[in-house]
Amino acid sequence: xxxxxxxxxxxxxxxxxxxxxxxxxxxxxxxxxxxxxxxxxxxxxxxxxxxxxxxxxxxxxxxxxxxxxxxxxxxxxxxxxxxxxxxxxxxxxxxxxxxxxxxxxxxxxxxxxxxxxxxxxxxxxxxxxxxxxxxxxxxxxxxxxxxxxxxxxxxx
Numbered sequence: 001x002x003x004x005x006x007x008x009x010x011x012x013x014x015x016x017x018x019x020x021x022x023x024x025x026x027x028x029x030x031x032x033x034x035x036x037x038x039x040x041x042x043x044x045x046x047x048x049x050x051x052x053x054x055x056x057x058x059x060x061x062x063x064x065x066x067x068x069x070x071x072x073x074x075x076x077x078x079x080x081x082x083x084x085x086x087x088x089x090x091x092x093x094x095x096x097x098x099x100x101x102x103x104x105x106x107x108x109x110x111x112x113x114x115x116x117x118x119x120x121x122x123x124x125x126x127x128x129x130x131x132x133x134x135x136x137x138x139x140x141x142x143x144x145x146x147x148x149x150x151x152x153x154x155x156x
Contacts (some may be wrong), residue, residue: 001048001055008058008067010107017107018047018058024089025075027053069102072110076119080145086113087142101143117145121152129153 010017015033022028028051036044046059051073077083090113091097094106101114121133129152136151137143150156 005055005057008056008109009061009064010058011062011064011066012043012060013107014045014047014058014060017105017109018049020089020105021051022049024086025052031055067104067108067110069098069104069110072102072112074112074114077113077115080115083113083115083143083145086111097141099141100137101140103142113143115143115145115148118143118148121148124152132156 008014018030022030029049031048031050034046036046043060043062046057048055048057050056052075075086077086087097087103090105090111091103092106096104098104098110101118102110102112104110118133118137122130124130124133132154133148133152136148136156140147147156
């Protein structure tokens with residue numbers, strides 16, 4: 001068990017969320033599900049799981065203030081196919097697109113789905129290429145690698 005891990009409070013659906021999340025990323029799995037019974041609030045469940053080798057804990061804790069974009073899970077993607085796959089899975093069934101590669105899944109958890117190519121373009125030694133890529137990113141919801149590259153090259 002990691003010494004420090006992120007803990008997420010879901011109103012409901014924690015097991016379903018953990019199953020979806022762990023199905024999307026390599027080196028991810030559910031480690032433990034604890035169902036609490038007598039003397040505990042109804043529906044209290046705590047799930048430990050890993051995403052990309054990083055451990056998380058989450059629980060069904062009942063009504064809460066919800067999640068905000070102030071905290072998000074950020075996934076760096078190798079290519080457009082991975083961006084598209086994660087975006088589609090996490091916005092399905094009530095998820096919502098936001099701007100600049102951000103989305104909120106159906107449980108209200110915020111995610112950043114970021115192609116590694118954007119990070120490379122942002123670090124480009126030519127400040128104009130970087131600026132153009134960033135300007136293009138600011139106009140997008142789901143990030144589009146080809147469009148980011150075209151913008152960086154001044155072809156958009």
